[in-house]
Amino acid sequence: MSDQLKRIILAGCGGMAAAYAKVLRQIEQPFVVLGRSQAGAEKFAAEWDVTVGHGPHEEQLASLEPLPAAAIVAVSAASLAEVTKALIKFGCRRILIEKPAAMNPAAVADLARLAERHDVDAYVAYNRRFYSSVSRAQSLIAEDGGALSLKFDFTEATRRIEAIGKSATELEGWFFGNSTHVVDLAFFLAGEPRELQAQSCGALPWHPTGAIFSGHGVTNRDAIFSYHANWLAPGRWGVEIMTRHRRLVLQPMEQLFRQDHNTFNLEQMSLDDELDRLYKPGIYRQTRAFLAAEPDERLLPLAKHASLFAVYATIRDGGVYSTSQGTTTE
Template structure:
């Protein structure tokens, strides 16, 4: 993710410094991006007097909270923290508590997809969301994510599946009354492998969700208005089914920016820097 942010920041002509940890990873980063890395980690950087007003945290999931704590304690006032922000709700609560007057944004970049922006306009035109359904099946067939640590694999729903969960509730409202069920297990995720639930949000929209990590499937989201069914599958694209018809029609999207950079990242970063992010996920 850090390399993706460099591409965006360079395109925006922003002055910034990169702080890394180990020498080997920092050297590889420098070779890939052409950017000099200050090694030794955030503790050393702060000790050397490097405390910016704004910071972007793009480290491993298991390290997000600790880096956020240090930056906030040092006086950073605006923080863009890679999703999901921490490994558990306790870490997120601590971040919020230590933020004081600082603003912390969790970088759920799918809120900034051009498909999402287009869907928000359709939803507004149609008078709001009446109901929605999302699928949290991991693909392909929940192959063990060996590239991350065991502590992260065991919290994979939060670390990974929460991307689509966040997008669904961003569009449909916050859940206020709901129930959920789970079953099954995987060797690397013993708590469960099947998920289901339903409820209602603060906007009055009803919702349901399902996921089976031991069966074929993929992330998906369907949002219903009075006039249209808005389909995200994959999430970067948009299709609609209009009332009175069974035809599913692709929606034209001006998504060149999501093709040039990691989808959603350019607009998310630009909005963060300009302090005009009205759709951000804040703590």
């Protein structure tokens, strides 16, 4: 399947669905929207001049003739797995699922097995992989012979999060549903962990599994890494990659700074980032890559995402992870 040829499904009527709708409208890709509530469906239909259903997703899918072969799932995090399973059941064979695809390791593994049994090409949408800043960083890392080391910070603005009215399920799974944006990007740039030792302590009323996280290890590309995040204190996301010639800083991640030898200055690099300014950053390129149905290392297969959840669980809960010995907990 190539882009701009066939109608696709867009599941969701919220902010992320709107970000995809903006791209799909711009590239003249036909799509039909699956909503949930009538009020939300009517609002989205008026805004985007597109057909929007409402009610149980399975009933809406049963009414689609012919059923589109591809779908983008941009519903609430707690509903991602349920909607994706319905799409698979009705015969959708190429699906892009917003992160984290499901709210815990077991549910992600179950979803990945279902997709494999039905021969579905399923991907998890980590849009920061598609940032202009990240593409430039990748080029510089390769030019310098790879990453020697890296560090990252996934501190969350907890007081803002508490004020936005998310469900208890989404809040409890916030590390998997949101913080993994940073973790995924760090390991995308420098390799997946081969060894990891992690510590987790503290808690928030809505995130009892941890509030302060630190750890270190080595990736399968022999890059040493460390991380620190403290959700009880102020902070922000960031990734730093060290090569033989440069320190590359993504903080904020839409921008790229570099430090060269013999200077303490961080220089902001110019980027070809018009698409990241016109659309939600990364979404335009991610959508085009998904619709093109051609190999793209930035598209994360659901099965690979499921395998990485062992790493994510170790970071969140603390413990030791090793690709040679499996995962243990402290």
